[in-house]
Amino acid sequence: MGMKMVQTQAPRALAPSNDQSERELLERIAKSRDQAAFRTLYGNYHQRLSRLLTRMSVRREDIEEVVNDTFWVVWTKASEFRGASQLSTWIIGIAYRRALNTLRRAKLRPVADHEFDEDSVSVESTDDDENNQQWISLGLERLPVEQRMALELTYTLGHSCEEVAAILDCPVNTVKTRLFRARETLKQVLPALAGMQDPSGDRS
């Protein structure tokens, strides 16, 4: 069993990782309390979870706590994972629920209750790409957290519809509706940057 502390390089890919290889890591954690396997699994998710939690408007100082609470559960409950779902949906689902609790505790309102006003925000950067990213971030902040998560899980992390539904603990049709509404909002707020054109015609 590889118990040495390994200074692994964090994987940079945000896309869902190989479920089978991650299940093997979890099995090593459950059976032999393998720290190297735990470290690797942690590295596979640290960036993804940190990014998701940022998108959820979890305060920066709380993000580490939520990530580590999530992996505390992974460490202590590894032997109880039965494989009914993808490992990634299990882990990200834990983080999502923990983050919601953190937001409730902090009594934060992740969604502003006033209409988006382009004049009310300023984007100071003169770099086009950086400017675009700032506008995207500002646009996302106008969405309810559930819609933001549906966008992030689908477009950035590349999860399937069923996986997003499992993580957010809602029906697949709800995922589709949230994505549609999120795109509609972004379309109004950031038509060019959202890559969307003016809607034409009714959806049949």
Next chain:
Amino acid sequence: MTSRIPDTHAEAWDLLPWLANGRIAAADREWVEAHVQACAECRAELSAQRMLSGNLSRAGAEPDQANATEEQRSFDKLWARIEAAESATPGKRSVEAAPRRASRPVRWLAAAVVVQGIGLALFGINALRTPDAGKPGFVTVTSETPKHAARPDAPLVSLVFAPDASIDSVNTLLTHQGLSIVSGPGLSGNFTAALSADAVASGASAESVAAAVSKDPNVTFAQPIAR
């Protein structure tokens, strides 16, 4: 290919996000792609969603190096927390972990603790052989009723010291807080320290001491251990 071929604009439209990210179900891919090929509106929407996906992926991305450093620091804190919890309840650990190679300052500190322990043991044996054992004419840290003795049920704190922390600064910190090392280093170089009876009597708790020492630059991690 599925036996059901919806081929309606609305259903295809709903599945475009997963055609865009490549995760559409195999059963749907063929008919959705066929619809998109014939539908200008869906083609435009698919293109738009791919652009949105690219913009979202780039937004909020942080430098890799910053992520790697942050990640390792966060993991170290989590692992110290796990070790603290498992050392408090050793029966829960199903398989004993081989100790990892501790950093040089941590190994040095551990050696110092061992040497100190041996010294105290020898001192104690010598004292027992002395006729007036137990009645020293001076006060020592090994007096019969030591000023800073920790009780068996003393509050415990898990500590990880900074790699560049000197033994003097660590000693000063421990003494000031009424702490004494009772075990360690663990797998992450963490030590378990017990709070002296005097400190407890003066109102200190594992939580308050952990909070206080965590602000010290010589400490990278401090957490109360649940008893």
